[in-house]
Amino acid sequence: MLHKISLLLFIGISFQNSWSQDSLAQLLSTYNKQNIPYWTVQELAQAEKKTFHLLDAREPEEFSVSHIKNALYVGYTDFNSNRILKTIPRKTDTLVVYCSLGVRSEKIAQKLKKAGYTTVYNLYGGIFEWKNNNNPVYNLHNKQTDSVHAFSKSWSTWLKNGIKVYN
Template sequence: MKQIILYIFICFSASGFSQKSISEVLDKYNEESIPYITVKDLFKKEKEVILLDARESSEFEVSHLKNALFVGYDNFNLKRTIKKINNKQQTIIVYCSLGIRSEDIAEKLKKAGYTNIYNLHGGIFEWKNNNFPVYNSIGKETDSIHTFNHEWSKWLKKGIKIYD
């Protein structure tokens, strides 16, 4: 269902019916079944949480949050992810580009019994927009951010926009 919504979002964005803020995008496409955490709140407790990146591998390789575990979206594997996170009460923050795909992945973890899950509001774009560091596939800090596509890139205000 979310893949259909993402497709609709991309089509409407391309035709000029786009929202004015990241919050409006998230309000429109998310159910808010998972509570949000702001990038500023995450930055304060980044070392205390498990970060899960719910984007595709090509996005993750270009840019990700430090110590994030890649779990993907299209090929997300719940069993493989559960093996990485034994404690179902551990604080888990799931993120993607903006916070739409990450809600889907967080919902799957919630259904599997994880109780302390948050969705990063504004995703990696908002993280970079607030001047927080991102890292590439070799662990080096980078200004490059994979923006998923040209339409979504408008939400990234800082950094170098990278596309496939």
């Protein structure tokens, strides 16, 4: 009997995990044009910082609550590619852009490509997927935190780990 319960539990968890992944893929394919290649959170976690620039394409209040370590705030509403050109003048440098899930970051990545950057990626699942995979996030004082700005009540359903913060 215990074996059957364990098997059913395993099947249920496997189904839930595959459904979640398919749903995130479906969400991103619904909102994104898919013309910017993705970097996975696993690729980001394994990459050496010196090989790329990590750009946060969210709003200032989101960045101050939580961001990925060493991320450069570039914003979304107030994004300005000329500011980026001053900070990252080599257009051949690798750029990885993220937001909450990967929708706004694709739009910013497209603007970066239009500005002449040649190697631009969108972080698949954004900071939510990063935190869901138990990776650390940091607040404005660069202190590790469990708080994650959840963007909105409806989008926050995609954040499974951490403390959801709204403002």
